Amino acid sequence: MGMMDPGSVVWFEVDTTDPQAVKDFYGSLLGWTFQTVPTPDGRTYTLISADGAPLPMGGFWEPAPGVGEGFVLAVRSADVDADIARLKDHGADVVSAAGPAADGGRSARLTDPRGTHFSIWQSPTQPPAADAQPDAAPGAPVPGSLGWFEIGTADIETSKTFYANAFGWTYIHDTGVASRTYFAAVTPGDTMGSGGLADTGTSDGARDYAAPQFLTPDVPAAVARATQLGATVESGPETTAYGLTHARLTDPRGNRFLLFTPPPMPPQG
Known part of the structure; x- marks a missing residue:
């Protein structure tokens, strides 16, 4: 998907009240695989990977966050709290306040001025300089990715x-x-x-x-x-x-x- 610089879309989440339906559909259609991991707040998070890909590309929460069904794109942030204030000045609205992400980083959910949901995500540790950052998915993309x-x-x-x-x-x-x-x-x-x-x-x-x-x-x-x-x-x-x-x-x-x-x-x- 490109570099891991702040401002890049690096992840997606699926909001759903029926995780098994997601697994059945996309597993059959695109060959996705799923791995459930514990999170710091006691919930579980399911990582989504394309078959043969070196890294996961998305995930979903169980239980669901309660904001309906749909895909949400996640944009990398160097500082979630600072970005929330800045994005509000540009017309965004906060849906879910900044809090722990599944990997121990921080994330928040917002809408753009048209009402479209997106999230911002900050890694658990401050990323290195841009010229030292690896690709989000090294190598050629695989089918389903x-x-x-x-x-x-x-x-x-x-x-x-x-x-x-x-x-x-x-x-x-x-x-x-x-x-x-x-x-x-x-x-x-x-x-x-x-x-x-x-x-x-x-x-x-x-x-x-x-x-x-x-x-x-x-x-x-x-x-x-x-x-x-x-x-x-x-x-x-x-x-x-x-x-x-x-x-x-x-x-x-x-x-x-x-x-x-x-x-x-x-x-x-």
Whole structure:
């Protein structure tokens, strides 16, 4: 997903009252594996990994935090308490105050000015200098892994401004996406983009959301399998002008996610 600099999306959480349904669906669809670990506050936290990946990419709490169903993207923070004050000045609202994260760090849940949930996470120890930080997931991404994120917004300019001010994101207009206006989001420590902002203002269905996007070798086949497992297709499969194929779905619990296959690699000369 890119570097582990503050401002980068480095994790996701699943809010759900039915953890087994999450395990059954994504285990069958994407081959996810799950490991439950104790946490400092006496609850349990389940780590989510793609099969063959060296590190987990997300997790969920048991019992659930009581904020409904859905995926929440987590952004790395150097100082959660300072960031909360700063983000409120930019129009964010606090949903869950700063407190212990599952790994002993600190985290907080907020909403952006459009009401979309996100979290900020601070590691248990202060991270080293940016040039010494490792990638969040070394090596090539494996199928089922978190390879991108997408924020859908019916007010693209408000959302672009918020995340630029909040986390230092910059944007590249992706003219290869034909169905809507789309901007690749370049997060700190990144050069090519690790997520995107999609303009949903003129589309039907989903209006504002934040969702993880998972790598699959065959989007149409994965979409067909997902629907067999009870998912609903919201858009796609669609192929961009440069050959990336993607689709947006909701799982049987109503949680929104995306699937993508990168463009074919050019032949090696």
